[in-house]
Amino acid sequence: MPVISAPQAFNEDDLYVDLEGVFEHPLFLKCEGFNFAGSIKLKAATEMVEAAERDGLLTPGSVLVESSSGNLGVALSMIAANKGYRFLCVTDTRCNLATRKMMEALGGEVHVITEPHPVSGFLGARIDHVRALCASDDRYVWLNQYTNRSNALAHYRRTAPAVARQFPDLDVLFVGAGTTGTLMGCARYFRERHRPVRIVAVDTVGSVTFGGAPGRRMIPGLGTSRRPPLLEESRVDDVVRVPEADTIRACHRLARRGFLFGGSTGTVVSGAMEWLARREGRELTAVAIAPDLGERYLDTVYQSTWVEDLYGEDVLESRALAVASRAA
Template sequence: MIKQLINEDSYVQIGDLCSATIQLKIEGLNPAGSIKLKTAHALITDLEIRGLINHKTRLIESSSGNLGVALAMVCAAKGYQFVCVIDPNISAPNRKLIHALGAQMLMVDQRDENGGYLNSRIRLIEQLVADNADYIWLNQYKNPTNPLAHYQATARSIARKFPQVDYLFVGAGTTGTLMGCKNYFAEHHPHTKVIAVDTVGSVTFGLPGGTRHIPGLGTSRLPEIFESSGIHDFLSIPEEQTIKVCRWLAQRYGLLFGGSTGTVLAGIRQWAPHIRPDDVVVAISPDMGERYLETIYSDDWVTQRIGATALQPLFPEIALALSA
């Protein structure tokens, strides 16, 4: 049932950020509200096929929010116990959704050595799994089923929709979507340039770790599934730019997207000098923005955590002209 509800065919065209029209693949239009429903369904189905789940099993995973919601939904539909290890960056709506779907949550509030929470979350999971044989860690960071889900679904659906793709922009979180898309296009459409987009403070691209406030993209621990070969380029985006793009999208197009989408589109804006008007540019939007109303769309939250400059318009010259 869950698999039938996954939406693969929704796109919207975005202009202004580069000379070409951006084909934005909207992944938030499914019951879980994010691309992570594909990951969650694939991870659990793989365990079922291998006969590893029984009535005593407690599935456990670390999540900044969206995968937690998706796993809670799939587990509820299948009657499995699920424990989600979260941190303070999780949005209030995601936390409430996970609770409403019947999952247990464990909060980690101690930052790790790279300034994030991921290593702290994983250390707790490793301890719980070592102490209790009924726990199974889904491990999205190491499990090859994660990228395989996006190889078989996300990337394949893009290739069916657009026979020619010049640039594919993909955000890097656990890198499951990124690796699945990179592997598929390298095999079937090697002319496509896959551009990975991450957030400043993430260590995935070998840059220094640091404090991050927006969940979704970025990590304080290199995922085992990540492999850099075959990626055309890597972009690192400050959270201030993420917020500006998200707010611009809402006011320019009437579309409310999550922080991961804002980061990916900010990456396209940064890469714009390399893009020609006739290029086919596809970007993946992982989730919608309703769950971020109290964070990236809150002036107080943005001012306190990112700074007041993040509230300034993305295109000041346009805002000035409209106010004149």
């Protein structure tokens, strides 16, 4: 049995859910939420903190500061508590209340940005706030998940090899695009090994990551209001953009079968099903990465009043994903 002394030392890396019985298309969902931080962001957080320590950027008395929509903030709160650092997370009003409370329970401080930048949205406003904090006190250390190569390196070293071990005949891998750390780390791993694995990025409608028009995005996690510096589009074979209403439908459909996943996972699953529906009849070994679980979304994605107020009363009436009809 595992015996650990640091919470970041445990992460279940080999759990998959077979979704064919739920969505009619064969897809294996790699579950990344079974660790003490509750999401895939634990890998990036651990890699970035350890690199900063090796480089001498983090020392006793340092205060970690990061911009996060939630999951990375929780992971850094946990690691900071374990290692004895202070941590300050800069987030915005879309961050789930449960996530904010979790960061505070772990000893983190949370600053909530309430006004978006006129051009670069909430993300730009959050980054401006982080920069102002760092300029005000040299104890602040910003790991900067948006440009930090250790973000992608974590998935090059861990996530992609874990998938390759379990699925040596993998045909297609679906990865959600936020900072694009997971996406770039996995894409680089498979490209360097000259394996014929198709890398499909899943983005949310309203994100500008792949050149889409900016728009309202209420579910934290995937999508950006400015192009991610880590992104190298040449490593991506296809992009699927998912409306948030379809994200919600996918989450609820999974929940009706007993699987409570987070909003980012709902987006990835919805995008994967749309892509697979266009290739009906082809036998493909397909894997999608599920970044998070659903407990932190009980007051949003799984709360009927919140859903109906933002997306309309009929958003959950259909028993089938809207993407099925769009792809037909």
